[in-house]
Amino acid sequence: VKRIEGDFIGKGLRIGVVIARFNDLLTGELLKGALDCFERHGVDRVDVVKVPGSFEIPLVAKKLAESGKYDAVLALGAVVRGETRHFELVANEVAKGVAKVSLDSGVPVIFGVITVEDELQGLNRAGIKSNKGFEYAMATLEMANLMKKL
Numbered sequence: 001v002k003r004i005e006g007d008f009i010g011k012g013l014r015i016g017v018v019i020a021r022f023n024d025l026l027t028g029e030l031l032k033g034a035l036d037c038f039e040r041h042g043v044d045r046v047d048v049v050k051v052p053g054s055f056e057i058p059l060v061a062k063k064l065a066e067s068g069k070y071d072a073v074l075a076l077g078a079v080v081r082g083e084t085r086h087f088e089l090v091a092n093e094v095a096k097g098v099a100k101v102s103l104d105s106g107v108p109v110i111f112g113v114i115t116v117e118d119e120l121q122g123l124n125r126a127g128i129k130s131n132k133g134f135e136y137a138m139a140t141l142e143m144a145n146l147m148k149k150l
């Protein structure tokens with residue numbers, strides 16, 4: 001049996017991060033966790049692009065993926081239901097958009113958009129209990145390395 005999987009070596013990798021400013025209290029923490037992960041795994045180059053909200057992530061992720069400059073793209077956002085009715089609209093469109101960009105471009109685009117009921121749930125995932133940003137960065141490293149093996 002030949003097992004193929006990506007390792008977590010960051011050396012030589014070029015990562016693009018697209019992050020939503022909406023709910024910056026949450027997304028800023030996710031970014032810190034992701035950058036901590038990339039730095040500690042020796043990633044040479046990380047470019048961070050900010051967009052107004054998660055809805056804008058797919059367009060910029062597409063631009064980064066198609067540029068040919070990155071081995072993987074990490075999309076970071078926080079969609080909080082709270083009182084916002086169009087929570088589903090934003091969350092669904094972002095998920096569909098990110099998946100389409102990845103499939104169309106052949107570049108891994110990691111879906112690091114937390115979708116939560118309220119800010120506290122968001123904070124629990126952005127540093128109180130765990131930092132999903134770090135976890136999404138690990139998935140980014142793994143996929144970048146895996147694609148090089150296939």
Ligand SMILES: O=c1[nH]c(NC[C@H](O)[C@H](O)[C@H](O)CO)c([N+](=O)[O-])c(=O)[nH]1
Pocket residue numbers: 020022023052053054055056077078079080081084086087090
């Ligand atoms: O990133 C988010 N954008 C949100 N809306 C803004 C959206 O992403 C766009 O930036 C905006 O619609 C302009 O296109 C959110 N809500 O409205 O709830 C949200 O929770 N998270």
